[in-house]
Amino acid sequence: MKEIIQNLKGSFVVSCQALEHEPLYGSRFMAQMAVAVVEGGAQAIRANGPDDIRAIKAKVRVPIIGLYKKEYSGCEVYITPTINEVKAIVEAGADIIAFDATNRPRPDGKNLEEFIGLIKERYPDIPLMADIATLEEGIVAAHYRVDVVSTTMSGYTGNTRHINTFDRKLLRDLIRTVDIPIAAEGRILTPEEAACCMKSGAHLVVVGTAITRPQEITKLFYHKLYPSLRN
Numbered sequence: 001m002k003e004i005i006q007n008l009k010g011s012f013v014v015s016c017q018a019l020e021h022e023p024l025y026g027s028r029f030m031a032q033m034a035v036a037v038v039e040g041g042a043q044a045i046r047a048n049g050p051d052d053i054r055a056i057k058a059k060v061r062v063p064i065i066g067l068y069k070k071e072y073s074g075c076e077v078y079i080t081p082t083i084n085e086v087k088a089i090v091e092a093g094a095d096i097i098a099f100d101a102t103n104r105p106r107p108d109g110k111n112l113e114e115f116i117g118l119i120k121e122r123y124p125d126i127p128l129m130a131d132i133a134t135l136e137e138g139i140v141a142a143h144y145r146v147d148v149v150s151t152t153m154s155g156y157t158g159n160t161r162h163i164n165t166f167d168r169k170l171l172r173d174l175i176r177t178v179d180i181p182i183a184a185e186g187r188i189l190t191p192e193e194a195a196c197c198m199k200s201g202a203h204l205v206v207v208g209t210a211i212t213r214p215q216e217i218t219k220l221f222y223h224k225l226y227p228s229l230r231n
Contacts, residue, residue: 004063004095005127005147005181008044008204012194013065015046015185015208016056023215027055033212034060046185046206050092057093065129065206066094072107076157079131082108083118090123097123098150101130101141102157116144129183133157135173142178148203149174150183166193168200175201189220 014037018024024033034045034056046065047053053066068085071078080086080099089097097119101112110118119128130141131152138149151174154160154167166187174182181203188194189210197205209216223230 002127002147005203008063009181010198011043011204012041013044013046013183013204013206014042014211015206016052016212017046017048017069017208018213019069022213024213027051031055031059037211038062044204046098046208047094050088053089053092053094063095064093065096065098066090066092067098067131075107076104077102077106079152081106082110083115083122086119086123090126094126096127096129096148098129098131098152100153101132101146101149102134102137102153103140104157112140113144116141116146120145131185133160133170135170135177138170138174138178138182142180146180148181148183149178150185150206152183152185152206154186156186166197168196171197171200171202 016030016033018030030052038060044063044065045056047056048067048069053064057064066089067080068089069078070081070085072081077100086097106115127147129148129150130146131150132138132141133153141149151167151170154170155163171184183204183206184197184202185206188197188207194205194207
C-alpha cells in the first residue's frame with residue numbers, strides 16, 4: 001500500500017471523467033482519453049465508476065485512483081458515498097480509493113470515522129484518498145489514517161462556495177499541518193499553476209477539466225474572445 005503512494009510522489013495525475021450530460025460520456029471515450037494523456041506524460045489516472053475504471057485498466061498500465069459518483073436523495077455527498085460504491089470500484093480494479101471526506105452527512109448515516117474504518121476492515125491493502133474542502137477536514141481525515149488528503153472539494157461545499165479558483169492557501173496550510181501526502185486538485189487550469197503546486201510541496205497534482213473536458217476548455221477561450229457575451 002505505502003509503495004503505491006510513495007511511487008506517486010511528484011506525479012502528474014489526469015482526471016478522465018465525463019458525466020451523462022456531456023458529449024464524451026462513455027467508457028470507450030474515457031479509455032481513449034486515458035491513452036492520450038498517458039502518452040502525454042500522465043503518471044496516473046483518476047477515474048469515475050466501475051465501467052470507466054475497467055475500460056481504462058484495459059488500455060493503460062498506470063495506477064488508477066478510483067471513485068464512484070452516485071447521488072442519493074437528500075444527500076450532498078456523492079463521491080464514493082457508501083461502501084457499496086467502494087466495493088464496485090475495488091472489484092473494477094481501482095488501485096486507490098477516493099471518497100468524499102467532508103464533514104457533511106453521508107447517505108448511510110455513518111460518520112467519517114465509521115466509514116473509513118469499514119473500508120479498512122474490508123479492503124486493508126488499498127490506499128485511501130480523502131477528498132476534503134477545509135483544513136479542519138484534512139486534519140480529521142489524517143487522524144483517521146487515510147493515506148492521501150486531496151484539496152478536491154474546496155469550492156464545492158456550502159462553506160467554501162465562495163472559492164472559485166484553485167485553493168492555494170488550503171494546499172499550503174495542509175502541507176504545513178498534516179503529516180501525510182497531500183494531493184493538489186480542483187480548478188488547476190494552467191501548467192504554471194500545476195508546477196506551482198508541485199513546488200509548494202504537493203505529493204501529486206491532479207488536473208481534470210483543463211485537459212479532458214473540451215467543452216469547458218472551449219468556453220474559456222470563447223469568454224476571453226467575447227467577454228461581453230459571457231452568461
